[in-house]
Amino acid sequence: MAFGWIDDQAELRRLAGLVRTLRPRPADSPLLDLASNDYLGLAHHPEVVEGAAVAARTWGGGSTGSRLVTGTTELHAQLERELAEFTGFEAALVFSSGYAANLAAVTTLAPHGSLIVSDAGNHASLIDGCRLARGATQVVGHADPDGVRKALRTHDGPAVVVSDSVFSVDGDAAPVGALAEASREFGAGLLLDDAHGLGVLGEGGRGAPHAAGLAGAEDVVVTVTLSKSLGSQGGAVLGPARVIDHLVNAARTFIFDTGLAPAAAGAALAALTLLRREPERAARARAVASELYTRFTAAGLEAVRPDAAVVSVRAPSPEAAVQWAADCRTAGLAVGCFRPPSVPDGISRLRLTARADLSGAEIERAVRVIGETRP
Ligand SMILES: Cc1ncc(COP(=O)(O)O)c(C=O)c1O
Numbered sequence: 229m230a231f232g233w234i235d236d237q238a239e240l241r242r243l244a245g246l247v248r249t250l251r252p253r254p255a256d257s258p259l260l261d262l263a264s265n266d267y268l269g270l271a272h273h274p275e276v277v278e279g280a281a282v283a284a285r286t287w288g289g290g291s292t293g294s295r296l297v298t299g300t301t302e303l304h305a306q307l308e309r310e311l312a313e314f315t316g317f318e319a320a321l322v323f324s325s326g327y328a329a330n331l332a333a334v335t336t337l338a339p340h341g342s343l344i345v346s347d348a349g350n351h352a353s354l355i356d357g358c359r360l361a362r363g364a365t366q367v368v369g370h371a372d373p374d375g376v377r378k379a380l381r382t383h384d385g386p387a388v389v390v391s392d393s394v395f396s397v398d399g400d401a402a403p404v405g406a407l408a409e410a411s412r413e414f415g416a417g418l419l420l421d422d423a424h425g426l427g428v429l430g431e432g433g434r435g436a437p438h439a440a441g442l443a444g445a446e447d448v449v450v451t452v453t454l455s456k457s458l459g460s461q462g463g464a465v466l467g468p469a470r471v472i473d474h475l476v477n478a479a480r481t482f483i484f485d486t487g488l489a490p491a492a493a494g495a496a497l498a499a500l501t502l503l504r505r506e507p508e509r510a511a512r513a514r515a516v517a518s519e520l521y522t523r524f525t526a527a528g529l530e531a532v533r534p535d536a537a538v539v540s541v542r543a544p545s546p547e548a549a550v551q552w553a554a555d556c557r558t559a560g561l562a563v564g565c566f567r568p569p570s571v572p573d574g575i576s577r578l579r580l581t582a583r584a585d586l587s588g589a590e591i592e593r594a595v596r597v598i599g600e601t602r603p
Pocket residue numbers: 325326327328330351353392396421423424453454455461462463
């Protein structure tokens with residue numbers, strides 16, 4: 229039977245406790261949300277929602293075409309100027325998602341004959357970029373600048389070192405300064421995915437590269453998503469103008485994809501304006517993460533010290549993680565549940581996000597529920 233093999237795979241997934249299901253979320257969900265990536269609590273902020281609404285009324289429901297045909301509006305150009313200005317890079321290019329931005333950056337910066345040096349804990353979209361690139365990939369240990377040096381030493385030709393700046397599963401930060409040093413020793417470029425750093429790390433949320441003094445460097449390229457701290461949707465690549473021009477001409481996920489919806493661009497612009505006005509939101513998200521970590525470890529839970537707004541708590545098995553998350557939900561708390569194959573090391577966890585807008589009482593409730601439902 230056509231597709232009959234799917235049933236065999238489904239059975240294997242079921243036996244391993246790895247079945248995934250969709251659970252549509254109602255608009256008025258009563259759950260306390262520690263599962264989303266809305267780190268600054270901006271997705272529902274009236275100014276962000278209004279930014280989306282005005283953009284949709286002005287420019288329409290969709291961007292109507294590829295960025296190179298009709299899909300570039302003045303709003304897209306304004307968003308690109310704002311993103312570049314805010315993060316300290318010369319230029320920016322907006323994509324329909326962070327995933328598309330990562331595919332674009334990795335594939336266009338790793339031509340035939342080049343080497344990509346990729347951290348073992350990198351996000352799936354960077355890994356897929358490596359798979360699609362013409363260059364060869366060498367995976368190195370997690371957060372290992374000496375491993376990067378060793379890989380670069382063996383290669384003659386263009387090279388790019390690729391790393392998340394904050395890892396999405398455990399929330400630990402990459403040694404970005406040391407990675408830049410290692411890359412520079414060998415004349416390689418550095419590509420950082422700052423999906424979890426933008427809005428949380430650096431001065432007023434300008435991101436991990438800004439915090440490390442790498443903003444605007446001619447050998448550093450950064451990708452971001454608009455769908456986490458900025459409470460919108462979409463992605464961007466930031467870097468030197470010559471790199472951005474190269475992407476416009478060579479990135480397939482830019483050329484063959486419809487431009488970002490105007491509403492998403494308008495929402496992201498409004499969020500950036502808000503963040504400039506209320507820079508303390510970034511520090512608050514970090515402080516909430518730190519408090520959650522301190523409280524969890526004091527309660528004897530095994531958590532990873534957070535470098536940004538992601539707090540990861542270990543579970544004994546995939547089944548226990550799923551049950552733990554379900555019990556939290558029953559008790560009114562939404563948490564993320566990460567299991568293989570979404571975790572690089574096979575360890576299942578609860579993944580909690582420290583939102584800047586959580587109140588003291590909400591933090592209290594989250595800590596209590598997670599402690600009471602622990603396996
Ligand atoms: C590290 C990282 N990079 C890229 C992405 C993809 O961004 P987007 O959701 O905008 O496609 C995500 C998550 O979604 C992520 O966690």
